[in-house]
Structure formats: C-alpha cells, structure tokens
Amino acid sequence: MYELVKLLHLAAAIVWLGGMTFMLFALRPAAALALEGQPRARLMVAVWQRFFAAAAVSVLVLFFSGMNLYTTAFRAVKAAxxxxxxxxxxxxxxxxxLLMFAVFGHIYFAGFARFKRRVAAAEWTQAAQSAALIQKLVMLNFALGWLAIAAVRLVR
Ligand code: HEM
Known part of the structure; x- marks a missing residue:
C-alpha cells in the first residue's frame, strides 16, 4: 500500500512539474514569438483554465498522499x-x-481570476501585467518543486 501511495504521489508531481516545464520553456516563449498580445492573452486564458485544473488535482493528490506517506512512516518508526x-x-x-500549495492558491484564486477579468474587459495592458505575475509565481513553484524533490532525495 505504501508503494502504491508513493507512486500516486510521484505521478501527481510529474503532472504538475511537467506541465510547468512545458508552460515556462515551450508554450509561453513560443506564444510570445508567434502571437500578438490580444490573441496570446486569449490563448493563455484557455490554456491556464485547463492546466490549473489539472494542477489543482495534483495539489490535492500530493497533499493527501504526502501526508499519508509521512504519517505512516512516522508511526512505523515510533512503533519500532x-x-x-x-x-x-x-x-x-x-x-x-505547503508553501507551493499556498503559491498555487494565490496564482489560481487571485492572479488567474484577475487575468480572466481583465481579458474579458479588454484591458490588455493590465492583463499582460497579470500574466507576467502568474509567470513569475509559476517559476517560483517550479524552483520550489525541484528543491523539495532534491531535499527528500538528498537530505537525511
Ligand atoms: C504536504 C506536502 C508533501 C508531503 C507531506 C510530502 C511527503 C513526502 C514523503 C514522506 C516522501 C518520501 C516517501 C519515501 O521515500 O518513502 C515524498 C516523496 C516524494 N515527493 Fe513529496 N510530499 C509533499 C509534497 C510534494 C510536492 C509538492 C512534490 C513535487 C511537486 C513532491 C514530490 C515528491 C517526489 C517526486 C517524491 C519521490 C522521491 C523518491 O522517489 O524518493 N512532494 N513526499
């Protein structure tokens, strides 16, 4: 059972970090090259809508599976x-x-909500500012994610 939960945890991390890799290093730079501001903003609303939904599922899976792994091992050591x-x-x-989950909550409920409102209102300059903030926060979570994995693998 422990190994199964760990596999689920790993799968959720791959989905989230893989999605961030694609967004940061392929989609955003390519969209900046190929599209003008307005179609690019509309594309990012549609892309983020889908990607953040998948990331939200990953966050839930990571939290519950992570807490399960942690408490199971903690109890086993205590019993032994x-x-x-x-x-x-x-x-x-x-x-x-936990920090990554808080950053994600901020991206989703504050940054992305604001970005969608600004695109819907055709406030393109402000929409671009919101998108730039989302990009920075996703970059932060990307770095934190790899830091967390390095910590769990390398720090005893
Ligand atoms: C509440 C938050 C979290 C908790 C309590 C948690 C807990 C754990 C624990 C206890 C392990 C070690 C399992 C073992 O070696 O037997 C683990 C492994 C792992 N975690 Fe997390 N985790 C959390 C969040 C995350 C996040 C946000 C990511 C990445 C985005 C992540 C990615 C991984 C990966 C890839 C492994 C597997 C490392 C390996 O193969 O040894 N975890 N986690």
Whole structure:
C-alpha cells in the first residue's frame, strides 16, 4: 500500500512539474514569438483554465498522499523505536510543499481570476501585467518543486 501511495504521489508531481516545464520553456516563449498580445492573452486564458485544473488535482493528490506517506512512516518508526522521527529532508518537503500549495492558491484564486477579468474587459495592458505575475509565481513553484524533490532525495 505504501508503494502504491508513493507512486500516486510521484505521478501527481510529474503532472504538475511537467506541465510547468512545458508552460515556462515551450508554450509561453513560443506564444510570445508567434502571437500578438490580444490573441496570446486569449490563448493563455484557455490554456491556464485547463492546466490549473489539472494542477489543482495534483495539489490535492500530493497533499493527501504526502501526508499519508509521512504519517505512516512516522508511526512505523515510533512503533519500532518508541520515538517518532523522519529524515530532515521529509520535513523540508512538507514545508516546501505547503508553501507551493499556498503559491498555487494565490496564482489560481487571485492572479488567474484577475487575468480572466481583465481579458474579458479588454484591458490588455493590465492583463499582460497579470500574466507576467502568474509567470513569475509559476517559476517560483517550479524552483520550489525541484528543491523539495532534491531535499527528500538528498537530505537525511
Ligand atoms: C504536504 C506536502 C508533501 C508531503 C507531506 C510530502 C511527503 C513526502 C514523503 C514522506 C516522501 C518520501 C516517501 C519515501 O521515500 O518513502 C515524498 C516523496 C516524494 N515527493 Fe513529496 N510530499 C509533499 C509534497 C510534494 C510536492 C509538492 C512534490 C513535487 C511537486 C513532491 C514530490 C515528491 C517526489 C517526486 C517524491 C519521490 C522521491 C523518491 O522517489 O524518493 N512532494 N513526499
């Protein structure tokens, strides 16, 4: 069961981080080259609508599977040794993971909502500012995601 939950956790991380890789390094630069501001903004509304829905599912799966892995191992160590402990890297993943979820919530409920409103109102300059902020926050989560994985793999 533990291995199955870990596989689910890994799958959700791949979906989220893979999506961010594609968005940051392929879609956004290509759209900036090929499209004018207005069609590009409309494209990004349609793209982000879909991608953020998939990312929201990943966030839920990562949270519940991550907490399950963490508490299962913590309890097993406690039952075996009398004192519960987990590697520092796991606590780093928990902390960084919670930070990533908060950043994602901000992107989705504040940044993206504002971007959609501005595109719908044809406020193109402000829409571009919102898109730039979303881009920065996704970049932040991308870096944090890899930091969390490095921590869980490398820090004992
Ligand atoms: C509440 C947040 C999180 C918690 C409590 C958590 C917990 C854990 C734990 C306990 C493990 C180690 C399992 C083991 O080695 O047996 C793990 C592994 C992993 N986590 Fe998380 N995690 C969280 C968030 C995240 C996030 C946000 C990502 C990436 C976007 C992520 C990606 C991974 C990956 C890729 C592994 C597998 C590493 C390996 O193969 O050894 N986790 N997580």
């Amino acid at each position: 040794t009398g004192a519960g402990s987990v590697p520092l890297g796991w606590n780093l993943m928990l902390g960084i993971g």
